Amino acid sequence: MTTETARPSPLQRVSRILLSDYFVLYLSLAYVAALAPFYPVLLTPANISNVLSNMWPLLIVATGQTFVLAIAGIDLSQGAVIAVTSVICAMLIAVTGNEAVLGNAPIWGAVIDGDGGLLSGVTGGLAIAILAMVVAAALIGLLNGVAVAVFGMPAFMVTLVTMLVVSAFAIYLSMSENISGLPEAFIDLGKGDLVSVYFGAQEESKIPRKVIYSFVTYPMVIAIAVAVFAHYLLNRTVFGRYVFAIGSNIRNAQISGVPVRRIVVAIFVISAVCAAIASILYSARLEAGRPTLGAGTFLLDVIGATVIGGTSLFGGKAKIIWTFFGVLFFVLLSNTLNLMNLSAFQVDMVKGAVILAAALLDVLRTRITRETAR
């Protein structure tokens, strides 16, 4: 007996690669393979360590954005949440305060003074401050969610307004000043090592250097824990199925008995909480609470990385593993553009072009999926 298996046509093969969960990973590997001969520094331990450390906070924010995009929404307020939670945490745990800098801020004297923040030196103060960040973020997410789910307002408009109001509030709290003097235990959350590797003296540089690179870090552990939990929630639970049902067709989901309002509210809360967790890492690595964190082109990075991963802007299609690969590719892209010594303007233009290409690819993949389903 012989079995005849139809050999896939070249078009089908391309379609399979495009639809593969690992497409962006393959793309990243191909990108590295293509550039490595010209930029050998790309594969040096120091550069790999850099790429990894730049990935983790972005991965956490992008994970939250993935949930929102999965319901065909968007959360523009993540950057503002990062800013306000950064200030909230810093004003509570700073070990010192500088009146010359913060004297005009409304928090001076009430929450922070020359001896530091309210929770400075308090047992468990750091944990309480982090809890305060998460609660503040959850409340902002709740407001977004209620406005979108209950009042039926467009997510774009709601989160845009939240972004404006919350970032203004962050600036008001510290009168736009950074709050430095954070405790070492907090800074370790953004920079601390669990495993670092010694590669010996670096010979190329003029000054012999210690070459010890961080690989397993606290940010890595935190980001992977968030991503694994999010993956489980999105792909292994009823909650996740509801998310995809809403993203695919909200009317059908309502008719099928999906608790749409509750799920939408929960998604915006998840997105904001992810932003607060990322805020811990960003504030800790920069060693200050900063009311301008998450401003500028930050959202471009978050949404770009998520979309590059393959999460659909039309909703109903998202995976955390895609977001992971998207963030990896995006960080690699930024890193290599730096290695190429391009100007900041050229870097942003290239990034924009790549995001546009990813959005076009999303359209193509959606079409292929529809064609295949027929």
Added chain:
Amino acid sequence: MNLLKTTSAAAIVAAAAAFTGTGANAANICFAFQDLETEFWVAGHMAITTTLTEAGHTVLERNANEDANKQFEQIKDCIAQGVDAIIVIPQDGESAVTIVKEAQAADVPIAVFNRPPTDTSKGIVVVADNKTIAETAVDSIVEEALASAPADKTLNAIIIVGDLGDPNAVGRKDGFYAAINKHQDRFNVVEVASKWDAATALANLEAAVTANPEVDLLFTSSDFLFPTIRSVFEPRGLWKKRGEDGHVLMAGLDGDKTACQLIKEGYVDATGVQDLYFEADAALKGVLEAIENDEAQPNVLIEDPGFALTQANLATDEMKMWGCILLAGE
């Protein structure tokens, strides 16, 4: 731009010769700056890059577009690329501390140009004596204001404050008050926040002038805000030359081309001058000598004493100001 480049290059030829004279072989220098919004940063950028490239060094430029996290990542990328030294114009004093720590942990010598870390004990820190420079400039207009006003009149003064996360802004503010407080009972002071942003300064200055239409004296913490001040003052009849009725006494700080032009025209009365070429020279010398001496963590604070260019010394000291040198080149 070409003229600026040519003039900058000409102004620092002597310095370039001195650097090559240190004997440092061609080195890879990472030059990371927060943006190039003001004339001071543009001229500083030009001075540093031109000098280094003319001396045969490779410059890796990184523009953070005012994003402290991006600048931190760019510095880490530079370190991974194995640069021999870093010169940074940081986003603010706090991020400068983190960046210096990161570079020194990797044994890469680093110089901080003009905007000092909040902790100036680490790295090669080149900074102007902002407080003294500001005080000298403000002293000159305070004395003039008092001399021309009735003895019992309280005068209204405005200070446009920079980003107080930047120690330069704090120093300039302190210098202003040091001058004003010598005659504390004679002045009402209104503070206008700029955050080193022209749009913010415009909005806040408009509000301040609307609330306090009578202005006797104004100090801006940076010369780059003079065009903004003009756009607020001119429609209100406050933009007048010296000798004209309604002239507001004005001083700034930086010493840029616009300030030089305005002092010559009589709209501005004084400006505190940072010696840009001295500062660029000091930063470059610092890192190149560190490379030459295999010194991974050089720590030194280099202060630029600066001076004030006023209407009184304009004729003699004009060409000591970098902005006037650039203006003359045009």
